[in-house]
């Protein structure tokens with residue numbers, strides 16, 4: 001299976017990765033669903049945009065705990081670094097990620113489409129001014145805009161918000177052009193992100209899936225299922241690619 005997947009990647013014209021929370025689990029970030037899932041501990045409505053507007057402080061307290069206390073300390077793992085190596089060797093065109101943890105950029109990936117935004121940035125709800133997290137003191141919640149006093153929100157997509165541009169357009173274009181699509185660590189349960197692998201499939205892309213458990217894609221979209229944790233599977237794949 002790994003040899004076959006390695007041959008597809010090496011011979012592909014345009015290979016694209018589509019990553020979900022599972023690629024960051026070995027960096028110490030729990031997934032949203034399944035064992036130790038964040039949604040088992042926190043109510044997803046905290047990340048609904050209407051709740052954020054009506055319960056801003058309560059929402060921010062959970063956001064700070066998950067994104068800034070936890071995410072702030074984690075580092076990329078071998079799976080992130082393997083993707084950087086594939087990109088450097090011209091075997092990967094881009095990463096489309098549903099994750100907001102910035103770990104693909106931290107590892108050194110150059111072309112990353114952050115379909116749900118990034119916790120590293122904040123945006124003012126009033127004047128749309130943007131800030132880096134390093135500019136903001138989260139000891140005072142909710143943080144406010146230095147320009148207009150408006151409430152700041154992490155620049156990540158809450159349930160009920162539109163997917164950001166240009167990430168949205170770039171991601172769907174990649175799905176249409178790719179002839180090899182590597183799915184890593186995603187249940188495939190959240191739209192519209194979850195339509196991207198099916199678009200790639202409908203355009204004849206070969207779908208390689210890495211996940212220790214089956215997902216919504218495994219029986220319908222996936223061509224090669226590597227039933228393994230991301231870092232182990234990616235290291236095995238890189239070894240096989242090096243042999244070709």
Ligand code: APR
Nearest residue numbers: 020021022025031032033098185186187188190213229230
């Ligand atoms: N390596 C690879 N995959 C793993 C690992 C691992 N070590 N551990 C768990 N997984 C898999 C799980 O089997 C599961 O399929 O990662 C997946 C995590 O699924 P979700 O938590 O649903 O994450 P994701 O698919 O990215 O969620 C999509 O939902 O809540 C929203 O906006 C949020 O971007 C997120 C979206």
